[in-house]
Amino acid sequence: MLILSSDSHVFEPPDLWANRIDAAFRHRAPRIVRIDGADQIVIEADQVLSGIGLISNAGARFEAPETISGRGRFEDVPRGGYDPAQHLSDMRLDGVAGEVLYPSQGLFYFRVADPALMSAIFRAYNDWLAEFCRADPARLKGIAMINVDDVHDAISELERAARLGLAGAMITEYPLEHRRYDQPEYEPFWAAAESLGMPLSLHTATRRQGKIRGAGEKTLRDATSRATKAFSPAISMCDMIFSGVFERHPRLTLAIVEFELAWAPHVLAAMDYTYRERHEEAIYRFKGDKRPSDFFRDNVVLSFQEDAIGIRLRDVIGVDNMMWGSDYPHSESTFPQSRKILADILSGVPEHEQAKIVGGTAARVYGFDAARLD
Numbered sequence: 001m002l003i004l005s006s007d008s009h010v011f012e013p014p015d016l017w018a019n020r021i022d023a024a025f026r027h028r029a030p031r032i033v034r035i036d037g038a039d040q041i042v043i044e045a046d047q048v049l050s051g052i053g054l055i056s057n058a059g060a061r062f063e064a065p066e067t068i069s070g071r072g073r074f075e076d077v078p079r080g081g082y083d084p085a086q087h088l089s090d091m092r093l094d095g096v097a098g099e100v101l102y103p104s105q106g107l108f109y110f111r112v113a114d115p116a117l118m119s120a121i122f123r124a125y126n127d128w129l130a131e132f133c134r135a136d137p138a139r140l141k142g143i144a145m146i147n148v149d150d151v152h153d154a155i156s157e158l159e160r161a162a163r164l165g166l167a168g169a170m171i172t173e174y175p176l177e178h179r180r181y182d183q184p185e186y187e188p189f190w191a192a193a194e195s196l197g198m199p200l201s202l203h204t205a206t207r208r209q210g211k212i213r214g215a216g217e218k219t220l221r222d223a224t225s226r227a228t229k230a231f232s233p234a235i236s237m238c239d240m241i242f243s244g245v246f247e248r249h250p251r252l253t254l255a256i257v258e259f260e261l262a263w264a265p266h267v268l269a270a271m272d273y274t275y276r277e278r279h280e281e282a283i284y285r286f287k288g289d290k291r292p293s294d295f296f297r298d299n300v301v302l303s304f305q306e307d308a309i310g311i312r313l314r315d316v317i318g319v320d321n322m323m324w325g326s327d328y329p330h331s332e333s334t335f336p337q338s339r340k341i342l343a344d345i346l347s348g349v350p351e352h353e354q355a356k357i358v359g360g361t362a363a364r365v366y367g368f369d370a371a372r373l374d
Helices: 016-020 023-028 084-094 105-111 115-133 151-164 184-196 221-227 231-242 264-277 292-299 308-312 338-345 351-366
Strands: 004-009 031-035 038-043 047-051 098-102 140-145 168-171 200-203 254-257 300-304 322-324
Touching (some): 004 300, 016 115, 023 115, 047 105, 098 351, 151 168, 231 254, 292 300, 308 338
Parallel strands (some): 004 098, 098 140, 168 200, 200 254
């Protein structure tokens, strides 16, 4: 059975932005700095964004979960995070034929206050990621980072990412409150993504606002934020559905990544109830007899790691809307036990449904050619 990870990661080398960012931003470029024995992601003069331990500690959950911490050092990062040859070797070890690649450090940069700096960071990363994927384009599908603060600029970078050969684009999971995804200003961007055939992603840890986990005083709110993280992309998805984005752009695909599955059935039922019985709130009315949940099934896919409850609810969610991801090389990754974990959580699932969940949906969304992955 073809196994594809719809959510894996690279780990950006420490000198990526210093070497590649536009000269005007070089003195503000992201970098890794060792502070009190651990490496921290720093931006501008002194803004410490996060440690690197949670985004570079694959396998620890199986061997010593008590050691999992935000503290880490670059020399302990799996080499496959930044070396494509080693990355492909690790995929073979894990039994994974192809991967969709997201950033690691880059997840935090959606919270950079200055939009121009954020866009410069993203351009440099997109160039590097495209080169990384050229090691084996059939197996490595990169996802560009796009800043949608300036829609015209976002379209230009989306078009450039497509020319670079990247397979999709990620935007913030939750934009600034006054610029949520129901706003008409995004309409040209949705149209461009549809025209280019570039699926869009909402990936965890990419809120445009709010406290960066790992920065400042430790509080219990970090735990609350993690336990309720699916609420942000659910709001963004609902904004897009209720405002008719997918009715106007039926070939646009939205991937909600690393938020698991089991939250979806309640949201689908709540959307349909609201549309049916709250006309003063669901003010955009679809053509014909379409319901909000129909647009979910036609246009939205969910990437998960090991949500056994979500698998049990697959008849409500839809196996065509589910795709597995390993999250390599992060601390919660299923690497190097992905095949075992998949066998456990998919036990009893019919084989044709398993095939879609572990690889078929990802192949369809991101253009993997199964014949080239034998």
